[in-house]
Amino acid sequence: MFRRLSRWAAALPLALVLAGAAGCGSSDPAASAGASAGGTTTVTVFAAASLTGTFTELGKAFETANPGTTVRFNFGSSATLAQQITQGAPADVFAAASPATMKTVTDASLAAAPTTFVRNKLVIAVPTDNPAKVDELKDLTDPKVKVALCAEQVPCGAAAVKALDAAGLTVKPVTLEQDVKATLTKVELGEVDAALVYKTDVIASGGKVQGITFPEADKAINDYPIATLAKAPAGDLAKRFVDLVLSQQGKDVLTKAGFEAP
Amino acid sequence: MTTTTSTAPARRRDRDPGQGAVTGRLPWVLLVPALLGLGFLVLPLAGLLVRAPWSTLGTRLAEPQVLEALRLSLVTATLATAVCLLLGVPLAWLLARVTFPGRRLVRALVTVPLVLPPVVGGVALLLVFGRRGLAGQWLEAAFGITLPFTTVGVVVAEAFVAMPFLVISVEGALRAADQRFEEAAATLGASRLVIFRRVTLPLVAPGIVAGAVLCWARALGEFGATITFAGNFPGRTQTMPLAVYLALETEPEAAIVLSLVLLAVSVIILAGLRDRWVTAP
Missing domain, CATH: 3.40.190.10 (Periplasmic binding protein-like II)
Structure with a gap:
């Protein structure tokens, strides 16, 4: 009896997944149909x-x-x-x-x-205690400073490359993150000493990271x-x-x- | 327990797949969902093949970062599998052969990485092995080792996510194995370690190989925990799935090519392994 029950229990997640998928499939056409029927x-x-x-x-x-x-x-x-x-x-x-x-x-x-x-403008984001004592863009070139940048394929990464080029600096990041929030998370957790992110992301983090503005950011405005x-x-x-x-x-x-x- | 009655026929089925004694008309009730299931799994693959930019395939494959990412993926997945074998097989043995209080809970805990979204797994790893993590702080202070953003970090992330696959299949194999051989060895005076090495391991070898293959495949496709814990840097931590994801941001065609390479390599390796090892006696 118990064995039979547990077998059904094993099938339950699958059933839920299927039901969920069916739900997703049906909701979108319904929504667009409602919109096209004049009730926009x-x-x-x-x-x-x-x-x-x-x-x-x-x-x-x-x-x-x-x-x-x-x-x-x-x-x-x-x-x-x-x-x-x-x-x-x-x-x-x-x-x-x-x-x-x-x-x-x-x-x-x-x-x-x-x-x-x-x-949107880039700023340097550092952990609140700023362990690597970063206060300008040039500090990111120090090999002892761990830096995270966005990957060049995403807007914040492209902007970071532009700003660093404008400043004539070469930074060796430890990671090229897939988006700006992931980059910011690395700073919040203290895994990196600095990162280039948007000013708005630093404000949105609510004081979990510190933002440092730098003049070269004007060359890479998004x-x-x-x-x-x-x-x-x-x-x-x-x-x-x-x-x-x-x-x-x-x-x-x-x-x-x-x-x-x- | 049920071992004496149920394992013998099960093992015979393993040995002759598809050559059962039962013949007759195939029941539609099983055949239709089986074919639907097959189509469901294979169609997305066909989609990739159809949309692949075949004309530029050669030049795209020749790009150095593609080979770099592929090499890194193969190396880290293999290392992660080795780590899982080293730690996972004894863990499976513990769960299958030793009675201890809280065993059910431990078994449930082992499967946590299966349920956890990999990105959460990556964050959890950072909280433990990161620079300010519980163990990471100590690792850095004592040995100067930091795991995040290193190739070792990739291996750690992959092993974390893939280990349950190995543990579960090896534990299943251990439970299905005929324990009378182990009992006989014990009556002849063999110690538990000798029994494990000389009797249990050879007995469940196919289960271990099957588990290792699953584990390797999971490690090869690992994305979320890797990018969160180890970051993304070409040649150091950028494995194929990470390269695919970033290529998708700007060049969907390049992403398709990368996916095809990863798929082709893994299918070749898995198909080769299955014939030689997994279904072997």
Whole structure:
């Protein structure tokens, strides 16, 4: 009896997985069908991971200002999001962390005329006790200082290379992380002595790391473009969300988080 | 226990796969889901093959960092498997042959890395073996050893994630093995260590090989724990899965090529091993 029970118990996770997969499969078509039927009440926004805090706040403001609407977010690496959009993901708005990733989408004629809405600057992030006594960019070239950078394939890595080139410095990092949050985590845990991340990430970490500004960062400013997508299921509502981001209210939320006006 | 009655036919099945005495019409109830299952597993592979940029395949493969990542993957997965064998086989023996309080709990704990999202595993490893980790602090102070961002760190991350596969299959083999041989050896005066070495190990060798193959395959594909614990640096800690992930950010075609290389190498090695070892008597 017990053996039979345990056999069923073993099958349970599989059943749950299948049920979960079936649930995922059915929810998306239903959502897009609702939108195309005229009841355009949901705006789906694909946004760079670094916008998580600010856009969530703006999404709530949008829902309050437009009763009955819902804003759904898909936050992630801009490059991944761009690929999801070109592969046909049902999105209304795309906010990218770099012009290059936005270009993937505009090149596929899936969006037109993106607007730069904010800019983000790199800073040196160090653990709160700053064990390697880093206070300028040149200190990162010291072989005793363990440095983490973003991989060159992601926007923060490209910006880091640009800033170091502008300063004429060569840094030997111990790791090239897959995104800016992973880079920041290495600093938070004290595994590295310094990293180049965005100013907004340091502010969002809430004091777990210390940010040091450096003049060469001005040479590697990252522009964030936003655009409504050509096939936006939400139509006009998508444009209204972009308008909110570009409005004074949007600017206030974004600058408070450390972004700079374009 | 049930060993005397149930193991004999089970072992015979292992020896002659697909040549059972039962013949007759194949039941649809089993055949249809079996084929669906096969399709489900193989179709994504076909997708990779269809979308592969065959015309530029040669030039992409010749890039030095591809070979570097492949070499690093093969070396670290093999080392991780060796570590797992060294620690995992005795652990499986302990779980299968020694009665001690809390054995059930220990068995459940062994499977934790299976359930844990690998990224969480990587963070957990950092908290223990990192520079400020419980053991890592001591390692650095006493021996000047730091594991994160080193090739050894990759091996540690892979072994952590892959070991349960080995332990579970070896423990299963030990439980299915006929214990009468061990009992006979004991009555003839052999010590537990001699029994383990001369009787138990040869008896469960196919199970160990099967477990090692699973473990190696899991280590080869390891991504989350590796990138979190060991970071990503070409030639030092950038294994194939990490290279695939980063290539996907900018060049999906390059990612497909890298995935195909990893798949081809692992399929060749696993298929070769299966015929020679796993299904052998």
